[in-house]
Amino acid sequence: MADLPDKGTAFIDWYLAVVEEAGLTDKRYGVKGMNIWTPYGFLARRHLDAVLVREIEATGSQPVEFPTLIPETEFAKEKEHIKGFDEQVFWVTKGGSSTLDVPLVLRPTSETAIYPVFALWVRSHRDLPLNLYQIVNVFRYETKTTRPFLRVREIHFFEEHTCQVDEAHATERLRSNLGAFRQMAAALALPYVAVRRPDWDKFPGAHSSVAFDIPVGGGRTLQIGSIHHYRDNFAGPYGIRYEAADGSQKLVHQTTFGLSERLLGAVVAVHGDAKGAVFPTSIAPYEVVIVPIPSAEAGDAPLAAARELAERLRRAGRRVRLDDGDERPGAKYYRWELRGAPLRLEVGRREAEGRVATAVDRLGHRDRIPFDALENDVARRLAEFDRSLAARARAAFEEAFVLVARLSELAGSTRVGVLSWCGSEECGHKVEAAVEGALLGTPEEGLPIPVGEPGPCVGCGSTAGVRWALAGRPL
Amino acid sequence: MADLPDKGTAFIDWYLAVVEEAGLTDKRYGVKGMNIWTPYGFLARRHLDAVLVREIEATGSQPVEFPTLIPETEFAKEKEHIKGFDEQVFWVTKGGSSTLDVPLVLRPTSETAIYPVFALWVRSHRDLPLNLYQIVNVFRYETKTTRPFLRVREIHFFEEHTCQVDEAHATERLRSNLGAFRQMAAALALPYVAVRRPDWDKFPGAHSSVAFDIPVGGGRTLQIGSIHHYRDNFAGPYGIRYEAADGSQKLVHQTTFGLSERLLGAVVAVHGDAKGAVFPTSIAPYEVVIVPIPSAEAGDAPLAAARELAERLRRAGRRVRLDDGDERPGAKYYRWELRGAPLRLEVGRREAEGRVATAVDRLGHRDRIPFDALENDVARRLAEFDRSLAARARAAFEEAFVLVARLSELAGSTRVGVLSWCGSEECGHKVEAAVEGALLGTPEEGLPIPVGEPGPCVGCGSTAGVRWALAGRPL
Numbered sequence: 001m002a003d004l005p006d007k008g009t010a011f012i013d014w015y016l017a018v019v020e021e022a023g024l025t026d027k028r029y030g031v032k033g034m035n036i037w038t039p040y041g042f043l044a045r046r047h048l049d050a051v052l053v054r055e056i057e058a059t060g061s062q063p064v065e066f067p068t069l070i071p072e073t074e075f076a077k078e079k080e081h082i083k084g085f086d087e088q089v090f091w092v093t094k095g096g097s098s099t100l101d102v103p104l105v106l107r108p109t110s111e112t113a114i115y116p117v118f119a120l121w122v123r124s125h126r127d128l129p130l131n132l133y134q135i136v137n138v139f140r141y142e143t144k145t146t147r148p149f150l151r152v153r154e155i156h157f158f159e160e161h162t163c164q165v166d167e168a169h170a171t172e173r174l175r176s177n178l179g180a181f182r183q184m185a186a187a188l189a190l191p192y193v194a195v196r197r198p199d200w201d202k203f204p205g206a207h208s209s210v211a212f213d214i215p216v217g218g219g220r221t222l223q224i225g226s227i228h229h230y231r232d233n234f235a236g237p238y239g240i241r242y243e244a245a246d247g248s249q250k251l252v253h254q255t256t257f258g259l260s261e262r263l264l265g266a267v268v269a270v271h272g273d274a275k276g277a278v279f280p281t282s283i284a285p286y287e288v289v290i291v292p293i294p295s296a297e298a299g300d301a302p303l304a305a306a307r308e309l310a311e312r313l314r315r316a317g318r319r320v321r322l323d324d325g326d327e328r329p330g331a332k333y334y335r336w337e338l339r340g341a342p343l344r345l346e347v348g349r350r351e352a353e354g355r356v357a358t359a360v361d362r363l364g365h366r367d368r369i370p371f372d373a374l375e376n377d378v379a380r381r382l383a384e385f386d387r388s389l390a391a392r393a394r395a396a397f398e399e400a401f402v403l404v405a406r407l408s409e410l411a412g413s414t415r416v417g418v419l420s421w422c423g424s425e426e427c428g429h430k431v432e433a434a435v436e437g438a439l440l441g442t443p444e445e446g447l448p449i450p451v452g453e454p455g456p457c458v459g460c461g462s463t464a465g466v467r468w469a470l471a472g473r474p475l
Numbered sequence: 476m477a478d479l480p481d482k483g484t485a486f487i488d489w490y491l492a493v494v495e496e497a498g499l500t501d502k503r504y505g506v507k508g509m510n511i512w513t514p515y516g517f518l519a520r521r522h523l524d525a526v527l528v529r530e531i532e533a534t535g536s537q538p539v540e541f542p543t544l545i546p547e548t549e550f551a552k553e554k555e556h557i558k559g560f561d562e563q564v565f566w567v568t569k570g571g572s573s574t575l576d577v578p579l580v581l582r583p584t585s586e587t588a589i590y591p592v593f594a595l596w597v598r599s600h601r602d603l604p605l606n607l608y609q610i611v612n613v614f615r616y617e618t619k620t621t622r623p624f625l626r627v628r629e630i631h632f633f634e635e636h637t638c639q640v641d642e643a644h645a646t647e648r649l650r651s652n653l654g655a656f657r658q659m660a661a662a663l664a665l666p667y668v669a670v671r672r673p674d675w676d677k678f679p680g681a682h683s684s685v686a687f688d689i690p691v692g693g694g695r696t697l698q699i700g701s702i703h704h705y706r707d708n709f710a711g712p713y714g715i716r717y718e719a720a721d722g723s724q725k726l727v728h729q730t731t732f733g734l735s736e737r738l739l740g741a742v743v744a745v746h747g748d749a750k751g752a753v754f755p756t757s758i759a760p761y762e763v764v765i766v767p768i769p770s771a772e773a774g775d776a777p778l779a780a781a782r783e784l785a786e787r788l789r790r791a792g793r794r795v796r797l798d799d800g801d802e803r804p805g806a807k808y809y810r811w812e813l814r815g816a817p818l819r820l821e822v823g824r825r826e827a828e829g830r831v832a833t834a835v836d837r838l839g840h841r842d843r844i845p846f847d848a849l850e851n852d853v854a855r856r857l858a859e860f861d862r863s864l865a866a867r868a869r870a871a872f873e874e875a876f877v878l879v880a881r882l883s884e885l886a887g888s889t890r891v892g893v894l895s896w897c898g899s900e901e902c903g904h905k906v907e908a909a910v911e912g913a914l915l916g917t918p919e920e921g922l923p924i925p926v927g928e929p930g931p932c933v934g935c936g937s938t939a940g941v942r943w944a945l946a947g948r949p950l
Contacts, residue, residue, distance in 0.1 A: 028595055029588075030549055031579065034542035036592060039607070042538045063517045067509035067629050068543075068612060069565075074505055087571040090544075092581065094566035095616035104506065106567065113504075117511060120503055132514070137543060141570035154542050 004274060011217050011269075016147070018268055022277040022339045025148040033146030033153035040339065041264075043285035045156060048188075048264055049135055051282055052158050055183045056257075059176050061131040061160055066113045068136070069104040075112045077237040084204020085109070088140045106139035109258070111205070114161050115238035122163055122252060124243045129169065133160035133257070149265030150222070150475065156261040163240060163252035170229055170253035174210070177227045177257040178445065181212060184259075187282040188267055189390035190214060191397035192224060193448045195441040195470055198428050203256075207231040210444050213470070215400030216269045219413045221440060221472040224266045230254040270393050277340030278362050280389055281382045286321035288313055288378060289341040293329045293348030301352040309345060309357060309374060316375045337362065342385050343378065345369070361385040363392070401449045401470075407458050410435040410471055418447060420454035421469035427459025437473030479749060486692050486744075491622070493743055497752040497814045500623040508621030508628035515814065516739075518760035520631060522794075523663075523739055524610055526757055527633050530658045531732075534651050536606040536635055541588045543611070544579040550587045552712040559679020560584070563615045581614035584733070586680070589636050590713035597638055597727060599718045604644065608635035608732070624740030625697070625950065633734040638715060638727035645704055645728035649685070652702045652732040653920065656687060659734075662757040663742055664865040665689060666872035667699060668923045670916040670945055673903050678731075682706040685919050688945070690875030691744045694888045696915060696947040699741045705729040743815075745868050752815030753837050755864055756857045761796035763788055763853060764816040768804045768823030776827040784820060784832060784849060791850045812837065817860050818853065820844070836860040838867070876924045876945075882933050885910040885946055893922060895929035896944035902934025912948030 004021070005013035019025050024041035037045060053063070069092060076082050085108045092104040107113055114132075122130060138157045146152055160177070164170040178194060185192050192212045202209040206228040213221045232251040234240070240252045264283075271278040281287050290313075292306035303324060310322040321341070323332050329346070336344055346358040355371040359381055365388070369377040402415035410417050411434060421427060421439070428439045447468055454466040479496070480488035494500050499516035512520060528538070544567060551557050560583045567579040582588055589607075597605060613632045621627055635652070639645040653669060660667055667687045677684040681703040688696045707726040709715070715727045739758075746753040756762050765788075767781035778799060785797040796816070798807050804821070811819055821833040830846040834856055840863070844852040877890035885892050886909060896902060896914070903914045922943055929941040 026592065026595075028592065029542055030546045030591060031542060031544055034544060036542070037540035039537035039539055042540055046538070062514035063521070064514055065512035065517055067504055067506060067511070068614070069506055069509060069629070071505045089571065090567050090579075091569035092565050093568045096562040096564065096618075104565075116505060117501065117503065120501075139543070143571075154544070 004276065007272065007274065008217065011220070012147070015265075015269055015272075018272050018277050018338075019148045019265075022268075024264075024268070024277070027148060031153070033142055033151070035148050035152060040285050044264055044267075044279065044283050045261065047283040047285070048267075049158075051184055051187045052135070052259060055180045055187075056133050056158075056160060058183075059131070059180050061133045061162075063134065064132045065134050065136060066107075066110055066117070068107055070107050070110075070113045072103045072105060074116050075105045077112065078205050078234050080233070081111060081205035088142070090139050090141055107136075108138055108140050109157075110134065110136070110138070110159055110161070111234055111256070115234050115240060118161075118163055118252075119239045119241070122240055122242050125165055125245055128163055128165050128242060128252065129173065130163040130252075131160065131173070132162070133158065147265075149261045149268070152261070158257075158259040160255075160257040162255045163235075164255065165242070165244070165250070165252070167229075167231060167253050170231070170255050173255045174227050174229060174257075177255070178210075180257075181225060181227075181259075184263075185212070186390075187280070188263065189280045189386060189393055190224070190263075190266055190270055191394050191448075193470065194444040196444050197441040198425070198439055200425060200428070201438065201441070203228045205230065205233050207233060211441070213440055213472075214266055214270060215397065215416045215472065216475060217400065217414075219415055219417075219435075219437070219473050220475050221416055222262065222266060222269065222475045224262050225257075225259040227257045228255065230256065270396070271389060272340070276338035278389065279340040279342060281342050281386050284319065284340065284342050286341050287319045287382060288343045288345060289321045289323055289332075289336045290345045290347065291323050291329055291332045291336075293346060293351075295349040298349035298352055302347050302349060305352040305355075305371070306345075306347040309347065309371065312374055313378060318378065333360075343381055361388075363388050398449055403449070403451055404458065404471070405455065407431065407434040416440075416448075416470055416472040418449060418451060419458045419469055419471060420456060420466045422457035422460055422462045423465050423467060424460070427457055430459040431469070431471050435471040435473065437471065440470040440472055440474075442467050442469050479751065482747065482749065483692065486695070487622070490625075490740075490744055490747075493747050493752050493813075494623045494740075497743075499739075499743070499752070502623060506628070508617055508626075510623050510627060515760050519739055519742075519754065519758050520736065522758040522760070523742075524633075526659055526662045527610070527734060530655045530662075531608050531633075531635060533658075534606070534655050536608045536637075538609065539607045540609050540611060541582075541585055541592070543582055545582050545585075545588045547578045547580060549591050550580045552587065553680050553709050555708070556586060556680035563617070565614050565616055582611075583613055583615050584632070585609065585611070585613070585634055585636070586709060586731070590709050590715060593636075593638055593727075594714045594716070597715055597717050600640055600720055603638055603640050603717060603727065604648065605638040605727075606635065606648070607637070608633065622740075624736045624743070627736070631736040633732075635730075635732035637730045638710075639730065640717070640719070640725070640727070642704075642706060642728050645706070645730050648730045649702050649704060649732075652730070653685075655732075656700060656702075656734075659738075660687070661865075662755070663738065664755045664861060664868055665699070665738075665741055665745055666869050666923075668945065669919040671919050672916040673900070673914055675900060675903070676913065676916070678703045680705065680708055682708060686916070688915055688947075689741055689745060690872060690891050690947065691950060692875070692889075694890055694892075694910075694912070694948050695950050696891055697737065697741060697744065697950045699737050700732075700734040702733075703731045705731065745871070746864060747815070751813035753864065754815040754817060756817050756861050759794065759815065759817050761816050762794045762857060763818045763820060764796045764798055764807075764811045765820045765822065766798050766804055766807045766811075768821060768826075770824040773824035773827055777822050777824060780827040780830075780846070781820075781822040784822065784846065787849055788853060791853075793853065808835075818856055836863075838863050873924055878924070878926055879933065879946070880930065882906065882909040891915075891923075891945055891947040893924060893926060894933045894944055894946060895931060895941045897932035897935055897937045898940050898942060899935070902932055905934040906944070906946050910946040910948065912946065915945040915947055915949075917942050917944050
């Protein structure tokens with residue numbers, strides 16, 4: 001129970017300590033970068049997945065699951081895509097003691113698994129739009145340092161794949177995805193910026209990519225999701241054609257929307273503090289933890305009252321953990337703060353007798369909740385907690401960006417730079433060299449901080465075609 | 476829309492036609508035995524998984540997820556286990572263009588992934604019992620003919636792994652599993668028999684195995700799940716020890732409980748009929764399908780009424796599909812019977828005007844449901860449907876067994892034999908030869924049909940140590 005490293009000055013150490021000490025993961029598995037989802041981490045993931053499912057299905061997307069293994073012959077069909085993933089895939093070459101005729105790839109993403117089948121499913125314009133998603137694990141042979149939830153070799157992954165009649169409808173689908181992600185991020189209280197990536201940093205095979213970035217301190221950023229416009233880049237090689245209303249054969253236009261367990265890492269990174277993890281109510285493994293405080297005078301009364309509260313909250317649909325173990329109450333408070341439970345109810349002699357629980361939320365706000373008003377007051381307190389958490393995250397988010405007028409200001413900047421850019425690749429690379437990181441791209445839905453019109457390009461000084469862009473150091 | 480093959484005389488053809496035409500799976504993926512979970516099949520699986528999760532968590536088991544890949548070094552530690560799976564595993568030998576130092580196995584089951592970590596997690600008797608489960612995909616390089624849901628190479632799998640202080644507690648855990656499976660099977664309206672497998676047919680590495688078998692016609696049986704007592708067979712090689720209350724170091728005793736997508740195949744196999752699949756309400760992708768019947772005179776009234784009913788049922792928490800497509804109502808009735816929806820509501824001119832829907836359940840029972848009583852009447856009708864479905868399955872189940880007094884009666888039997896067995900392996904093999912199948916074992920929780928006391932062994936005529944046993948042809 002040592003203190004955690006300082007989040008501000010030793011972010012990665014702090015992060016690694018939190019995910020481990022909060023019991024969200026266990027890294028002691030025998031394959032590097034493949035970690036264990038512990039019960040606590042698994043529950044957070046279950047509720048996170050439920051948020052994603054709810055929001056994507058609200059837009060008319062349907063769930064599917066395609067196989068994990070992809071034949072080499074299909075994997076190699078789209079040239080840019082294979083170039084992007086070739087060095088990152090695990091190969092299955094044997095079954096039992098036989099060498100396989102066609103080696104199989106463990107999917108690093110599922111375009112090449114799904115699109116040959118889309119070519120069978122799409123026949124007519126009446127089959128479109130085809131909006132399907134899956135939540136599966138994907139595999140990448142990462143050579144960089146792995147970090148739980150942020151960069152792993154087996155990744156819990158969300159991917160939507162759609163087919164549309166034309167480019168305009170595909171663009172419209174991406175707009176719907178932007179809306180869905182807005183809802184998802186709101187449920188997690190995560191402020192983010194949607195950024196159109198420069199051409200040299202698109203997803204392999206995509207016509208254009210928009211990523212969702214969050215600042216994680218020190219000028220670093222984390223990509224927590226992305227949406228891609230493929231036009232017919234994949235439809236051509238995979239032959240995904242339909243008969244239009246006029247009888248002509250056309251290629252579909254495709255989009256994808258990708259998210260992963262990084263969202264859970266982002267929740268820890270953004271909301272966590274000196275005491276440990278902090279979960280928004282939406283995905284907290286337990287929304288409410290109830291701690292009875294033993295008392296020689298009160299006998300069983302605190303435990304009986306705690307049980308009553310737990311039972312009533314469960315019946316009201318709350319995720320509740322009654323922590324009736326042998327430890328001191330103080331040790332329990334410490335642990336549930338470390339683990340990020342939104343609300344703790346303490347029930348001692350005074351609470352049991354007065355039938356008023358002491359409520360302490362994870363941000364330290366204390367309150368008293370009469371047993372009579374339990375269900376409503378807990379709902380109100382959790383809603384207030386979520387609002388406070390979102391406000392705290394928003395304030396830190398806005399602090400994390402800085403307006404930059406000259407390349408020299410980017411060197412060693414501890415904030416993400418907002419700058420004017422002419423759009424040329426040459427100036428983009430100048431920015432990347434100056435920031436020792438990446439030109440993230442141009443904000444797609446407004447800027448993270450209020451700025452006016454862009455001035456001259458920080459790279460060349462030109463005012464022609466300038467737009468706002470962001471520069472940071474991706475984690 | 477051709478007729479289905481006859482279930483009684485061409486069971487496998489009928490089964491394959493149903494799963495395909497009901498849209499539960501698509502077999503046209505590029506790797507043999509690895510099929511696609513279509514939206515409809517995926518929804519059935521989602522609700523099936525929810526039943527398993529509910530029942531296993533009610534017994535205090537917690538969810539986890541271990542990695543998909545297992546290092547060869549861990550995989551090979553338990554000798555019987557590796558012998559049982561060696562020829563059945565896919566091997567990952569390369570990452571990118573590098574050959575891996577230690578080849579990795581795609582888990583065929585997760586003992587060898589989980590137990591090295593259990594050795595880290597279990598320290599003291601206070602850590603026990605450790606009851607954990609996961610729902611993941613496992614992989615087996617099947618050389619036999621593959622069948623959707625019944626025998627595939629990527630299997631959607633449920634596996635509980637537990638550690639207990641001693642053999643008696645492990646036996647107690649298995650008794651709890653028997654109870655949990657009873658609840659699961661009841662939710663699926665699946666009658667089954669729990670059978671203790673003979674020693675020569677145990678799970679590789681187990682001390683004893685009890686399997687859940689169902690008859691699927693023609694004397695054939697399908698194993699739909701199993702529970703295993705490992706004693707300390709794995710705890711030894713993997714070093715899973717704890718400090719007992721008296722300070723001594725002891726090996727844990729372990730149990731496992733395994734289920735898979737076969738349960739979905741079993742639902743199709745058992746409940747399906749000449750019209751197609753039949754889903755019990757618990758796992759039906761849609762519990763209620765609403766079909767508006769267009770009418771020139773009534774204009775939009777049927778569709779408006781259908782929408783009202785759909786919206787109200789959704790608000791009541793029902794899974795509803797409003798089928799407002801262009802086809803004729805008859806084509807829709809045909810399709811939703813094929814796909815097994817429990818209840819159909821028809822709304823035409825007469826229904827819209829009278830505000831009374833026509834309700835037809837999947838077993839053909841017709842009823843009229845006043846709009847005013849919608850939510851209650853639908854709940855009542857679905858409960859009645861589930862009871863009728865369970866009764867139909869139960870009757871067929873009892874018909875599927877036959878008391879057998881002589882080995883000669885087993886040859887070509889179209890029912891599963893119930894017979895007296897002395898318990899010897901020699902007589903067991905005589906039974907297997909006679910039935911051209913398997914001695915399934917001895918019923919663990921009562922017999923499927925009423926019988927008295929066992930007579931002389933069908934193999935040797937001895938009356939010493941005789942017990943009832945079952946003999947059939949596993950699919």
